[in-house]
Amino acid sequence: MVFSVSRRPQIRNARSHSSPWNRSVGCSIRPGTVVQWFSWVLTRHTAFDWAPELGRRTPAMQAIQDYYVARGAVVRGDVVLSSGANIWFATVVRGDLARVTLGPRVNVQDACVVHTDYDQPLEIEEGVVVGHAAVVHGKRVGRDSLIGIGARLLTGCEIGEECLIAAGALVTEGRRIPPRSVVMGVPGKIVREITLEELERTRSICAHYLEMAQRYARGAYPPPWMRKPAEIT
Template sequence: MDVCMDKNICAGLKSRLEAINGDSRMPIYSFEGRRPKIDESAWVFPNAVIIGDVTLGREVYVGAGAILRGDYGSIEVGDGSAIEEGVIIHARPEDRTSIGRNAMLGHGAMVHNAVIEDDAVIGMRAVVSDYSRVGEWAIIGEGGLVRNSQIVPPRTVALGVPVKVVGDIKENHIQMWSWAKELYRGLARRYPAGLERID
């Protein structure tokens, strides 16, 4: 079933998927009238799942196996953010999970009813729990746990279970992560033409 909001919003994504899969079926679902809103420059991998009230901005990358469930809450992902493979994002009923611009959620991370501010980096397999907030340009280390209602200040590095701030970010962190983020924005542009299913 076609669940695009209108033909202008999803036409680009449908044509990309058709080129890869041989059809235009999308991993995108409405739920009880809640419909995804996806910028045509975003890339959603064919086996990712987008459900309900989910908004994806420009050049957002959603990797294979990611699940974004806006079934009874809403999810917003800002321009240029990378939702890597296996990430799970959800929100509580009538509440919201917000991912800012140019954020990066590493492979297998989980974000539940939280706020991730612009340029933040969530490490692989990290968990960001209900009502917590990760500040602008903050970095959560791999496997870290941001507890319910925990605030991670902007421009800090936080590690552990639960995470504790261990220092401030340095210019080399910004340079390295800016480079990595541009790689994923580039993939959102390159996959439509370069990815070809061969089985």
């Protein structure tokens, strides 16, 4: 699905469907109107180019058109979100200079930056996990790869399939990382081949975040044991 600029996002009055949890996260656009179909907070200071209709709460990801964008995340420009893609709090995905494509089940965790340069489309392939506060400014990230917390992928670099880029590692401009490589350090160096256990962990993290996205989308998070008594119905 490709998103374009829309200055009048469709917003529905959902007052009768709101819950204490909706109100506690401040999902409102004006007094008395709760927009439970949106995952981010809208305030008088919020600027956005488009806002997708996320659908009603149901147990399935189809309720949010197969993707999840957490409140506070920003997705702008020529961005393609595939089935199961999930983008978390405070992350920015910008397709203003070239297209950014997130493949099926791509997990982009909190406070990441996903961007690219002029005429250099970026594709993040199926099952990729991008850890908290990582910067992805490259050209391609191959399927089932893990980009560790705080890692940085600079302009034009390409990451092969089933790679592990360690936390804090720096992949320099234009570099190509072969499939199944483990990269560590600044600047990043290939230290060895990924193990089966590490690859399975990447897939487990990806599945975990997909399940979490489903929970958030249908309002089932936080779970009952984390809520205040007044919020439990």
